Amino acid sequence: MTKHHKITPDFFQQKTETVAKKLLGKVLVHKIDNKIYSGKIVETEAYVGPHDLACHASKGKTNRTQVMYLEGGVWYVYMIYGMYFNLNIVTEAKEYPSAVLIRALEPLEEIEEMKINRKTDKILNLTSGHGKLARAFKIDKSLNYTSATESESVLFIEDRNFKVLNNQIVKAKRIGIDYAGIWKDKLLRFYIKDNPFVSKK
DNA sequence: CAAGAGATCATCT
DNA sequence: GATGATCTCTTGA
Numbered sequence: 594m595t596k597h598h599k600i601t602p603d604f605f606q607q608k609t610e611t612v613a614k615k616l617l618g619k620v621l622v623h624k625i626d627n628k629i630y631s632g633k634i635v636e637t638e639a640y641v642g643p644h645d646l647a648c649h650a651s652k653g654k655t656n657r658t659q660v661m662y663l664e665g666g667v668w669y670v671y672m673i674y675g676m677y678f679n680l681n682i683v684t685e686a687k688e689y690p691s692a693v694l695i696r697a698l699e700p701l702e703e704i705e706e707m708k709i710n711r712k713t714d715k716i717l718n719l720t721s722g723h724g725k726l727a728r729a730f731k732i733d734k735s736l737n738y739t740s741a742t743e744s745e746s747v748l749f750i751e752d753r754n755f756k757v758l759n760n761q762i763v764k765a766k767r768i769g770i771d772y773a774g775i776w777k778d779k780l781l782r783f784y785i786k787d788n789p790f791v792s793k794k
Numbered sequence: 795c796a797a798g799a800g801a802t803c804a805t806c807t
Numbered sequence: 808g809a810t811g812a813t814c815t816c817t818t819g820a
Contacts, residue, residue, distance in 0.1 A: 638812065647812075649805095657805060674813050675802030681812085694812055724813045734804095769812055792813095798818085807808085 597751040602742045605665030609684040609691040612665070613639040613783050616682075616750070618757035621698060623730045624747040628706055630730045632698030632720055633755055636784040636791045638767045640681070642691045647773035650690030660738055661690035668748060670727075670737040677724030680732050682741060682750070696723045696768075696782070698730075699790045722792040761786045768793055 640648035720726035
């Protein structure tokens with residue numbers, strides 16, 4: 594195993610759209626139960642600030658959204674539809690509420706364990722969606738507010754030198770935000786072209 | 795296959 | 808009291 598290192602805070606303090614794009618090809622790692630789950634990020638969405646009507650923080654600072662006002666590099670995890678967890682990484686400067694949603698992964702390590710967590714044998718169905726990948730990786734709300742960039746972080750992102758060329762990055766509309774007015778049509782979803790783990794074409 | 799319904803709870807009005 | 812940054816299962820063509 595080559596030695597990898599966690600991505601540092603300055604990476605997440607760039608413009609949200611930039612972070613969303615640059616996260617493609619990076620590797621999400623979760624250490625839990627004596628196991629190290631990992632997967633390559635193949636799809637993300639940017640929630641770019643208080644003016645973005647799809648961003649939860651467009652409603653202002655509340656108990657749920659205040660984590661987005663922290664400095665980039667902190668996890669924002671919340672429950673949706675009563676049964677799925679969403680994994681987001683907070684971006685940009687302190688007091689500027691924005692984040693990137695990790696929508697899909699290509700599984701790398703602990704695939705057998707993911708099959709158990711997901712109750713399916715189909716590799717393509719393990720992490721091809723943000724509700725799915727949270728289940729597969731055992732990600733829950735206990736990770737909300739935790740840092741992705743400290744040495745003791747159990748959930749973090751590594752660069753393992755997977756190359757993603759600019760012409761392989763597809764821009765698309767975000768999913769499931771029909772309530773967001775003109776913001777529902779902005780091209781703030783990014784995915785790796787032709788990757789089979791992307792959740793929607 | 796596509797379309798529709800049901801699951802199930804934290805959050806905000 | 809309503810509604811989601813979803814997924815799965817069932818139904819019917």
